[in-house]
Amino acid sequence: MAKPSTIQVKLVSTADTGFFYVTNKNPKTSTEKLQFRKYDPVARKHVLFKESKIK
Template identity: 55%
Template sequence: MARDTQRPVVKLRSTAGTGYTYATRKNRRTSPDRLVLRKYDPRAGRHVDFREER
């Protein structure tokens, strides 16, 4: 089975400065820009923006 090159695994790092990360997949064709999701950061104890890092 071929590896899916359109959906690479990306790391999302917290903008709160805690160093907490999430791992997710994204479609390069439909969203070529860096991904930003608002998720819960357990170290900060609140929801913050998580930005894709390369």
């Protein structure tokens, strides 16, 4: 069987609340690290979320 083309990555909040989202990424098509503005319910506002590895 072939390996899946997508990997799971963790999007960690830059507001240092410890909140994170888990999403999928295709490393062949998007080689740079992901970063999105998403809602952080701990900080109760939209902040920047940056990609990190799932440990």
